[in-house]
Amino acid sequence: MYRYDEFDHEFVRERVAQFSDQVARRLAGEISEDAFKPLRLMNGVYLQLHAYMLRVAIPYGTLNSKQMRMLGHIARKYDRGYGHFTTRQNIQYNWPKLSDIPAILEDLASVEMHAIQTSGNCIRNVTSDQFAGAAADEIADPRPYAEILRQWSSVHPEFSFLPRKFKIAITGAPNDRAAIQVHDIGLQLVTNDKGEIGFAVYIGGGQGRTPLVAKKVRDFLPEEDLLSYTTAIVRVYNLHGRRDNKYKARIKILVHETGIEELKAQIEAEFAHLKDSELKLPEADVDAITRYFAMPDLPERPEGWAQLAAWKKADAEFARWLTQNVRPHKNPDYASVTISLKPIGGIPGDATDEQMELVADLAEEYGFDELRISHEQNIILPHVAMADLEAVYRALKSGGLATGNIGFITDMIACPGLDYCALANARSIPVAQAISERFGSPERQAEIGELKIKISGCINACGHHHVGHIGLLGVEKKGEELYQITLGGSADENTSIGEILGRGFEPEKVTDAIETIVDTYLAIRKDPSEIFIETYRRVGAQPFKDALYPAKAA
Amino acid sequence: MTAKVLTANRLTDGIAVWWSAKGEWQTVLQGALVANDDEAAAALEAIGKRDLAANLVVDVALIDVNVVDGVLKPLRLRERIRADGPTIEYAPTCRAKEEAA
Incomplete structure (x- = not known):
């Protein structure tokens, strides 16, 4: 994996010192909360319902033993003995003291980690396929390109105050495990007729209150143009993205309002200026970064x-x-x-x-x-x-870590929800727990097969409910929690946004509703090899609506 | 007027606090000073502004509560969870740490 060079070390050291000074001045009362808030957010420090929250970047989800051990050490020494791994491949701590943050950041820096750009309207942690470098189906390891993008985007002076946050995901395989089509930029490694590596480029995907699947703007972008083309996209967005309304500020809205052909023309025009600039990737640099991600020397173990x-x-x-x-x-x-x-x-x-x-x-x-x-x-x-x-x-x-349920109904995504999050309207975790308990038997999970449930406690959709085969969105209605159910979402190479089935369900009725949906699926699937999403795509929402809302159907 | 109490998060550690009848910030809801009229609510609001400016607390807010037999219950679930903590057993060590806090 990538190792910091002297420049990286110095950069992170300076940033830790700078933020430590800012924290000290804040605690001494020399900086107001209004002035401090953007500074703490730039360093990953949020204020949640019960305490501060620190979000630590795990670049493209890759880390080594020493780093993981440090994450455990921080959990024990500065938090309450645990951490929460997120859908951005990062980790969040729910209880750190502001006064401890400088020490935590120093500890992180000692293992080449930090919390920079885990918040704010900047380019966030680049995410990727968790099996990158090992997957049998990949064209090439996407992590060298993710690392190049990380270096390019770190405190990028032009892109530190974008209209809104900006997320890039990259996959090296045709089977997309990185959900690239629901990111601001999605990159898929592909090869051309000559066998050269390049990228299919998607823009304008996203979830939140306006879920949209990304549009493809390039079938094949040459490797050497990665940074110049990405710069062109983000520059056009930075210039024309809306700043008058935070709910309409993501690039997906710009794509939607401008039209993909017009926006593509603007990007290509900008790219024409940048193509032969210093942003062109030298092959030697790509090779040098790629060497950091070389496959370990794997002895034969037949x-x-x-x-x-x-x-x-x-x-x-x-x-x-x-x-x-x-x-x-x-x-x-x-x-x-x-x-x-x-x-x-x-x-x-x-x-x-x-x-x-x-x-x-x-x-x-x-x-x-x-x-x-x-x-x-x-x-x-x-x-x-x-x-x-x-x-x-x-x-x-x-260690209680051998649950054999990957891809099954109990392998759910859930955001922290109203148990922690200041933005949430409803809880996510207890809903996930109840569903997990209901369907927990190994035999039942195996009978149901692949089924992805994703739960968000508010419309910001950190729990990816829009792309769940079954999605649950918690809302607050008349002071009470209510859960809307969507069906038919997916975040793979056939990305789709789920459709809302009908009226929502009270917390105590959600698990029964899920069971009704699952039973309906089991009754109508062609055979056990037809997974839930395939059945849904074949039959549509109606059988599930009929089962869930029988009075209305009658 | 719906009864109100003053809440915030402590600057140093972010822990949720409520303004008490004893005239200090405390880490439990019960015993918070209740405002039953506009004048009392304005007084609480002024305390919040003062202590925000004094850098003792952040995220200051007046919240609606019901008072039943002397027990305070926030109207919104969000505030009930802030007062009672997460509704889940979030880590094996959580109870001990909470008691020590």
Whole structure:
């Protein structure tokens, strides 16, 4: 993975010193809250319902054991013993004291981490495929390009005060696991007729109160033009994006109001000026960054093939975990392991300090020191020898981390919701917990198959409800929580926005409603191989509406 | 007029606080000073502005409460959760830490 050079170290050190001084002046009463608020937000410090919240960047979701161990240390020393991994592949701490933030940032800097640009109207953490570098289906590892974008966008003077926040996602595989079509810019690595690597470029996707699927503006952008074209997009947005209304300030609205052809023409005109500028990526620089992300030297471990068969036969629970949480790797002797942060009845995305340390130990011992965070709020060991899977599983089990439910109904995304968030209108976590408990039996989950439920506690959609196969949006109606259900969303290469079914449900009725939807699906699917989203796309919303609102249907 | 209490978050650690009948910021809702008329509400508001300016607290707000048998209950769920803490068992160590806070 990428290692800081002297410039990076110096930059982060200076920023920590600068913000530490600002915090000290704030605590001494020398800076007002109005003046301080934008400064703290630029450094990832929010104020939530109960306390401050610190959001730490995990660039494209990649980190090593030392960094994960530090995240656990921070959870224990400065927080309440846990952290929350987010849909932006970052981690949030819910209880840090403002007075401790400088010390936390110093600790983070010691392992090449920071909280810069995790808030504010700037280019945020670039997100990517959690299996990048290991996935058998990828054209190339997208992380070198994510790193190039990270370096380019960090305190970019032109793009530090955009009309609104700006999110870029990149995938190296045709099977999109990074939800690129619901980002401001989505990049997909592709090859042209000559076998050269470039990017399909999408713009204007997003969720929030106006969910829109991104539009493609380039089928093939040459690799060398990555920064010049991205600059052209963000420059046009910075110039013409609305600043009069924060709800209409994202690039998706500019795309929608201007029209994609007109906007594309503006981007191409800007790009024509930039194409041969200093932004053109030299091949040597791309190669140098790419070397940081080289596949670890993986020794041959063919013994795993035979061992796995025996272990599976001996332990049904292990076999289930293997089926759901382990996926093929580029190297046939290896696999990528997804560690579920969705224990049955648990809090999606939360991990304790001890769990973080356990995972760090496993990455060090069995995983070539590499870890990833997925936007679906799980942790990944990208490179594990199949011969080591049984040992990894046993260790995970001892730490309460061996739930075999990846892709199943209990592997839900949920935002922090009204239990923490100052913007939320309704709770998300208890709803997720109740659904998880209801459908927790391994047999039932396996019978239902792949089904993605995503829950947001407000229209800002941090819980990605718009792109859930089943989406739940919590709203406040007459002082009470109510949950709207959407069906048919997805955030893969066939991205779609879910449709609202009808009136919402009270908290105590949500799980029953989900069960009605699931039972309807089970009754009408062609066969067990037809997953929920496929059935929905085949039959539409009506059978589900009829089941959920029988009186109206009659 | 709906009864109101004054709430904020403490500057140093962000912990939710309420202005008490004893004339200080406290970390529990019960015992907060209740304003039952416009004059009392204005007085609370003035205290909030004063302590915001004095950099003791941030995010100052007057919130609506019901008072039943002397027990305060905020009207909005958001404020009830602020007062009672997250409605979930969020970490194995949470209770001990909360009690110590």
